[in-house]
Amino acid sequence: MSSRHKSVETRYLEERQRVFGSLKNLDRRSFLKVSAAALAAAAANGLVPPASFMPVSVAHGAPEATDAPAFRFAYISDSHLYAKDLNDRFARALMRAVDDVNNLAPQPDFVFYGGDLAQLGQSHELDLGAQILKNLKAPLKIMVGEHDWYLDMGAKWRSLFGEPTYSWDHKGVHFVVLMSVVEKDFWTARGLTPMQRMQTVAGLDNGVQSSFMVGPEQRAWLEKDLAKLPNNAPLIVFSHSPLYKLYKNWNFWTDDADEVQAILKRFDRVVVIHGHTHQLLTNRIGNIHFHGLLSTAWPWPYAPQGMPELTIQMSRPDPFNPNDGCGDGEVHVHADGLVDKIYNLWNRNPITVAKGYTESGGKKCVPPKPNRPGY
């Protein structure tokens, strides 16, 4: 976890990003310069393709495009950490995501963590997560997930990260983080121990638990928090579960989603970003644009019913590659509050769900469709 040494992959990635970053801003004259330099390099190597990317610096001449985002933030989500000596794969995956984000140049304004840092909410799991996330260079904003909460009802998580419901303003955009995984008490009547309660909630298909909700207290808080904002204010809301009703059996669902959506209805446009579903997921309900987050641990299959029309499903992950279908990503926020959502899939080409796609109801900026269907 030391940041003093960089792996071969990290150094390669940095070099590659430097080159692509500078290529983006080329005008014709610099392009010729780069081509000449590349040609010279190839010639110098006896026309053998270079073993690595040529670290050629170019002058940044081209003006920014008019639809450039106002700012960017990165995201990491759903790492489901066990103790490092029990399961090293999940810990390594989170470290890889931290490496990815630290390699972004320029650095994002902040990094958003989407919840389910731990698998069973245990102190040592959350400590491990906090320790790995400390290596991030950009400031961290974090949301709680049900896996972090139901062993001690959030005591440890709060001691590390503070209250789970909060809001802040950044460059003219209002951000809100909700704790959307409140469950009705199913454990007392059954006489479950805290660990049994945690394991019940940790099973996605476990029918003993209740449905997720935001609850009346947080809804009242949300209303008050948004009261000062005009209807055209750019607004981004984070919730661990999707703030709409997709598939109840797996809690791809928030029970009081309609009530929360009603609070958001008066705004011109709202972006809701959620974790929990571990997959590419896009939806739009009226003025609200929904985006899912990728997991670093494992991808979930798509729900057998209720798929939103706008979602372009990623083709099914390859079980023979433990990283396939996992990843992290970036969110490019535009001045009006809408976002380009970038899914940085570790074993595939990155996919951008652009602002224009949800804005046009799926008519423009259509992301590439996968070549393989799911089951």
Next chain:
Amino acid sequence: MSPSAKVLAVAVTCAIVAGLVFGCAEEGTRPSAAQTPEAIVADHMAQWKARNPDRANPWVEEEKQRHKIQPSADNADVLKGEQAAGQTYGNYTQRDVLVWARETEKLVVEGSRIFHNAGRLGGTVGVSCDMCHPDAANTHPETYPKFQPQMGRVALLRDMINWCIQHPVRGKALAPDSPEMRALEAYIVAQRKGEKLDYGKH
């Protein structure tokens, strides 16, 4: 022992045995003649459980509360029409149909318990099948056998189960005829009830 004493002894023994077996020796707990066979069975079972709370293990009911189990086929049709007297096939009672459903369900439910439990899978990294396959989604048992390029050979469902147990679960492969493998196959196949068989599909 006099003959009458012998008869009495036999009668008392019979009554005790009957009481043990059927659990309804006391007067007043006998089912009425109007009850259906299922109701009589359920009634007897409820009485036995009430008397033996420490021996009753409702694992099937508990697992069915936790995880959705697709019901097995309804075989009530075989009781309709003419029964073929004297033949094994085509001469069924309601009891047969009940036994089939209950025993089949038990195997499937046991499979669900193993599927959702890293310890029983022999896993060493806390990973169980349901973490990637909630409700056995994306297991597609209807597509086997098929050539798995990653394995370089034709795989049956059990080969893929064992691959998952050895890799993401990091356990030891199960013997193909082990009780765990039989139960896992039963659960996975049961969850895809109604899917068209399409072997070889990728």
